[in-house]
Amino acid sequence: MIAALRKELLLQWRSRAQFFSVFIFGATALLLFSFGVGPNSEVLRQFSAGFLWLGLLLSSTLTLAESFHAEMENRALEGLLILPADPRALYYGKTLANWIQLTLLGSALVPVMVILYDAGTTRLLSLLAIIALGSAGLAAPGTLYAAMTSQVRAKQTLLPLLLFPLIVPALLASVKATSLVILGDPMQTLRSWISLLAAFDAIYWSLCGLLYPRVLED
Amino acid sequence: MISALDRYHPPNMSEPAIQADHLARRFGRRWALADVSLVVPRGTVLMVAGHNGSGKSTLFRVLASVLRPDHGVARVAGFDVVTQRADVRREIALLSHYTYLYESLTARENLHVAADHLGIKRDIVMSLLDRVALSSRADDVVSTFSAGMRKRLSFARVFLQNPSVVLLDEPYGQLDPEGFALVDDVVRELRSKQVTVLMATHQIERGASLADQQLILAAGRVQK
Amino acid sequence: MQTVTDNQRFPRTPYVLLALGAALLLFGSWWGLFFAPKEQYMGDVQRIMYVHVPTAWNWMLAVIFAFVSAIAFLFTSNYKWDSRLEAGLEVGSLLAFLLCCQGSIWAKPTWGVWWDWDPRLTSVAVLLMASLGIIALRTFVEDPARRAIWSSVATIIASVDLPIVYFSVKWWNSLHQQQSSPNTVSPDFYIPLRVNAFAILFLMTGFIMLRARLASRRLAAEVTAPPLSEAGEMA
Numbered sequence: 001m002i003a004a005l006r007k008e009l010l011l012q013w014r015s016r017a018q019f020f021s022v023f024i025f026g027a028t029a030l031l032l033f034s035f036g037v038g039p040n041s042e043v044l045r046q047f048s049a050g051f052l053w054l055g056l057l058l059s060s061t062l063t064l065a066e067s068f069h070a071e072m073e074n075r076a077l078e079g080l081l082i083l084p085a086d087p088r089a090l091y092y093g094k095t096l097a098n099w100i101q102l103t104l105l106g107s108a109l110v111p112v113m114v115i116l117y118d119a120g121t122t123r124l125l126s127l128l129a130i131i132a133l134g135s136a137g138l139a140a141p142g143t144l145y146a147a148m149t150s151q152v153r154a155k156q157t158l159l160p161l162l163l164f165p166l167i168v169p170a171l172l173a174s175v176k177a178t179s180l181v182i183l184g185d186p187m188q189t190l191r192s193w194i195s196l197l198a199a200f201d202a203i204y205w206s207l208c209g210l211l212y213p214r215v216l217e218d
Numbered sequence: 219m220i221s222a223l224d225r226y227h228p229p230n231m232s233e234p235a236i237q238a239d240h241l242a243r244r245f246g247r248r249w250a251l252a253d254v255s256l257v258v259p260r261g262t263v264l265m266v267a268g269h270n271g272s273g274k275s276t277l278f279r280v281l282a283s284v285l286r287p288d289h290g291v292a293r294v295a296g297f298d299v300v301t302q303r304a305d306v307r308r309e310i311a312l313l314s315h316y317t318y319l320y321e322s323l324t325a326r327e328n329l330h331v332a333a334d335h336l337g338i339k340r341d342i343v344m345s346l347l348d349r350v351a352l353s354s355r356a357d358d359v360v361s362t363f364s365a366g367m368r369k370r371l372s373f374a375r376v377f378l379q380n381p382s383v384v385l386l387d388e389p390y391g392q393l394d395p396e397g398f399a400l401v402d403d404v405v406r407e408l409r410s411k412q413v414t415v416l417m418a419t420h421q422i423e424r425g426a427s428l429a430d431q432q433l434i435l436a437a438g439r440v441q442k
Numbered sequence: 443m444q445t446v447t448d449n450q451r452f453p454r455t456p457y458v459l460l461a462l463g464a465a466l467l468l469f470g471s472w473w474g475l476f477f478a479p480k481e482q483y484m485g486d487v488q489r490i491m492y493v494h495v496p497t498a499w500n501w502m503l504a505v506i507f508a509f510v511s512a513i514a515f516l517f518t519s520n521y522k523w524d525s526r527l528e529a530g531l532e533v534g535s536l537l538a539f540l541l542c543c544q545g546s547i548w549a550k551p552t553w554g555v556w557w558d559w560d561p562r563l564t565s566v567a568v569l570l571m572a573s574l575g576i577i578a579l580r581t582f583v584e585d586p587a588r589r590a591i592w593s594s595v596a597t598i599i600a601s602v603d604l605p606i607v608y609f610s611v612k613w614w615n616s617l618h619q620q621q622s623s624p625n626t627v628s629p630d631f632y633i634p635l636r637v638n639a640f641a642i643l644f645l646m647t648g649f650i651m652l653r654a655r656l657a658s659r660r661l662a663a664e665v666t667a668p669p670l671s672e673a674g675e676m677a
Contacts, residue, residue, distance in 0.1 A: 003334035007320075010331075014322040070320050079318025082282055083379065084307035085335045141599060148592050152582045162579060162596060165572035166603050169610035176614060196610060207602060211595045214516060218285055218588070246584060247664075286587070 004085070004093025011070055012097055018066060023105060026059040027112045034116055041118050048119035049178035053134065053171055056106045060135075061160050063105065064142040067098050068150035081216065091212040095143040095205070102135035103128075121182045126190075130177045133197045137170030138163075140204040147215055173197040233296045235260045235383050235414035236281060242289035242438075243276055250276040251287070252438035258431070260382075261412040263405060265425040268435035274418040275315060277435065278385045281416070282312040295382050311381035313389055317368045318375065321361040325352055325371050328360060332378050346374040350400065365392040373404065383414045390421045402428065456651040463644030466637055494544040496639035497537055500646050501566065504534035507650070508573075509601040512594035521661055522654075524590035527597060528580065529653035531573050533646055538570035561612040568607050572600040586664055 012019070033051040034044055044051075071077035080090060107128060114120045121127060142163055149158040177193040236258035243251045251273045258264050268274050279285040281292055283299040283306040292299045295309035319328050329343040347353045350370040360368065369392050376384065389401045398421075405428050408415050419425045426432060434441040471492060508530035515523035545563040546556045557563075576596045583589040 003331070003337075006334060007331045010327065011320060011322060070322060073321055074319050075314075075316035076318050076320050078284060078316065079314075079332075079375075080335055082284060082307045082310070082312055083332060083335050084304050144595075144599070148579070148596075152579075154578075154582050158575070158579055158582065161575040162572075165568045165575060166600060168568050169603070169606045172610045172614045192613070196613070200606060203602065203606070204599075207599065211598065214591050215595055217591060218585075 001086075001089035001093050004090050005096055008067075008093050008097030009100075012101060015066070015070075019063075019101065019105070022059050022062050022066075023108050025062060026055045026105060026109050029055040029058055030109065030112050030116055044117040045119050046183070048113050048117035049175045049182060051117065052106070052109055052113045052178060053175045055109055056102065056131075056135070057138065057164070057167070057171065059105055059109075060102055060138050060142060061163070063101055064098060064139075064146040064163075065150065065155065065159055067094060067101075067143065068146050072150050077216070087213040087216050088209055091143065091147075091209050095139050095208075098143050099132075099136050099139035102139055103132045106131035106135055119182050123181050126181050127178065130174060130181065130194070130197070133194065133201060134170055134174030134177075136201045137174070137197060137204065138167055140201065140208045141166050144208040144212055144215060147212070170197060170200050173200065233293065234258055235262075236264075236292070236294050236416070238281065238290065238292040240290040241277070241280055241287045241292055243280055243285055243287050249438050251280065254290075254435070254438065254440055256433060256440065258414055258416065260414055261409065262430040263409055263415040263417065263428055264431045264433060265422075265429035266416060266418040266433050266435060267420070267422055267425070268418075268441075272435040273438040274435055275387050276438075278312065278387045278416065278418060279314070282310055282314075282385055283307055284312070309381055310383045310385060311376045311379040313372055313376050313384070313386045315387055315391070317372050319360045319368060319371060322359060324357050324359050325363070325374075326356040328371065329374060329378065332375050336378060338378065342378070343374075346377050349377065350374045351396065366394055366397060369393055370397065370400070373400070381413065384408055384416070386415065386417045386419075388418055388420070390419055390424065398424070456648040456655075459644045459648035459651070463641050463646075463648060466641030467645065469637060469641075471634075471638060490544055490548050492634050492638055493642075494541070494548065495635055496642045497541055497544065498562070498566075499639055500642045501534060501537040501541055503643070504530055504537055504646060504650075505569065505601060505604065508534055508597050512597040512601070515590055515594045516598075521586070521590065522658065524586075524594070525654045525657035525661065526650070527590075527593060528657040529650045531577055531593070531597065532653055533650050535570055535573045535577065537646065538566050538573070541566050542570065559611070559615050561608055561615055564611045564615075565604060565608040568611075569600065569604055572603070573597075576600065586661060 030051055033047075033054065037043055037047065068077075077090070081087060110127065110131070142159075145159055145162045149155045149162070152158060173193045173196045177190055177197065180190045180193070234257050236256065238254060238256050241251050241254040242249060254273070254277055256264075266274050266277070276285065280287050281294055281299060283294070283303040286300060294306050297305040297309065299306050320331065323331070325347060326343055329346060330340050333340050333343060344353065344356070347356050350373050352367060352370050352374065355363070355367065360371070363371065369389075373389075386401075386405075389405075390398055393401065402424070405415055405417065409428075417425055417429065508527055511523045511527040511530055514520075515527060542563065545560065545566075549558050549560075550556050576593050579596060580589055580593050583592060
């Protein structure tokens with residue numbers, strides 16, 4: 001699995017220009033959300049967590065799809081499988097790499113959020129932790145579905161179509177937790193949202209890893 | 219990789235290297251392989267000839283356990299291609315018309331990736347690149363390579379593995395005369411090491427001079 | 443590839459079920475609409491519960507059926523489970539859609555809004571989207587084996603998600619709204635409810651069986667035997 005992870009990170013590093021473009025996409029989305037709501041800073045601040053996560057979610061479809069582009073060009077993934085490489089190791093390598101990238105993306109979008117929506121917070125560590133956990137929830141099923149849809153004609157539409165309904169709990173929990181960190185947590189409910197997120201991550205990281213080899217079969 | 223090695227079964231030495239019975243595989247409504255049976259003894263070279271679309275690549279991919287046959291069974295190196303895929307894959311190396319390369323990585327890095335996944339040390343990579351005359355381009359990104367160079371790199375990748383059966387799908391394709399000589403050398407060397415070689419090619423005379431057996435495929439069936 | 447089976451033993455069963463189901467539904471609904479007493483607080487609108495609650499129960503059964511079919515396919519590779527999965531997904535989606543409509547019809551006069559983010563109904567909507575996505579996936583994958591494996595995997599993932607979605611929406615909503623469940627029905631009303639529950643069960647089962655047969659036949663038409671050697675030609 002380390003081999004798989006090394007390869008993924010190397011590939012990501014090579015296509016770092018792509019990361020920058022996706023970041024711009026996410027930042028633009030955040031900007032557009034504010035245009036959708038209007039220049040009311042109070043309202044924007046209320047919804048800043050939601051905007052951040054929606055922006056990250058939309059950007060994730062680009063990142064996830066891209067993570068399989070290199071594999072499909074020359075059928076490199078097939079090449080790895082017949083070395084032989086363990087499909088589960090390949091899955092976790094790629095999911096970890098995607099997770100890292102999404103966490104970086106989310107963190108990069110935080111300053112954008114702070115500036116556009118006046119949504120600053122001193123609890124940066126908590127915020128980063130939530131972004132990490134939420135991204136993990138996106139990465140696990142996202143990598144599985146990206147593997148499927150990268151081999152199909154309507155890949156661009158199918159990935160969000162399959163992924164979005166699935167990650168609703170992770171989205172809800174992440175938005176709620178982020179909101180509490182930014183706006184305050186009078187009833188101390190942050191812990192339960194984080195637990196929900198962690199549970200979602202645990203379930204899907206195991207379930208998707210279990211099912212991945214079947215998805216790659218031919 | 220440790221877990222894969224734990225379950226290693228040594229190949230069955232008494233069986234022929236390849237044994238296929240009535241293999242069939244379709245894509246949509248078209249049967250790329252309709253009924254293919256063959257036996258390849260260990261350490262021999264089989265040349266597979268046939269027009270484009272006759273099913274050569276499909277046959278090789280089925281034998282490499284990449285494609286599932288819709289009908290029929292095949293055993294490669296003593297292992298069933300459907301139920302013992304991991305074992306088959308450990309025993310074979312496939313040179314496909316898909317190069318299995320990462321465009322954004324260099325030649326050296328591509329081989330490093332393969333070496334890492336195989337669990338072997340990276341030192342060997344430079345000597346392999348020498349062998350295929352690519353050492354001057356070791357640190358160039360694959361997207362800048364010509365088709366012939368990619369073929370050579372794919373060969374290097376095959377050498378990283380330690381197969382008992384090698385499947386070469388159009389090994390001479392896109393290569394220059396030096397490349398042709400390289401392929402000839404490789405096939406002879408493999409044969410001398412008791413490695414079984416299957417070679418699909420349009421270079422009939424060249425292939426025939428190297429091969430112990432010949433087979434012609436047409437419309438997914440064995441001719442002659 | 444495994445053979446596709448078709449139920450030859452009881453070819454008429456689905457039609458019997460459909461007829462019985464339709465008759466029961468008419469009976470149960472008539473009772474609920476006209477015969478049962480008016481509900482105390484909510485008035486006539488509450489009568490929609492006579493179809494809403496049974497539809498909800500049966501939707502849950504459809505979801506479980508799809509989940510079981512998916513797992514069965516992954517373990518047996520027998521394509522009859524794939525056909526059943528296809529049927530279960532489609533019929534389940536139809537039921538989910540009906541649930542959302544019924545929920546909206548109830549919500550508008552009661553709460554003044556078409557959608558009140560009730561955790562149950564919201565979970566239904568999420569799963570409806572998920573199953574429509576899986577149905578869409580099926581139309582884009584040509585290889586039957588891949589299509590079957592992928593839709594089974596996707597169905598398992600989505601079904602496991604259902605309880606998680608429900609709880610997360612429940613928590614999410616609980617901070618904002620008073621939870622007045624629209625599903626409370628007093629004991630006087632149980633008979634029409636049960637009649638309709640069975641009615642919809644029969645209808646659903648009949649539709650699933652028919653749809654599964656259709657799926658099996660389509661699959662059989664896709665998969666043909668390899669062409670035999672032409673007569674007279676030496677192999």
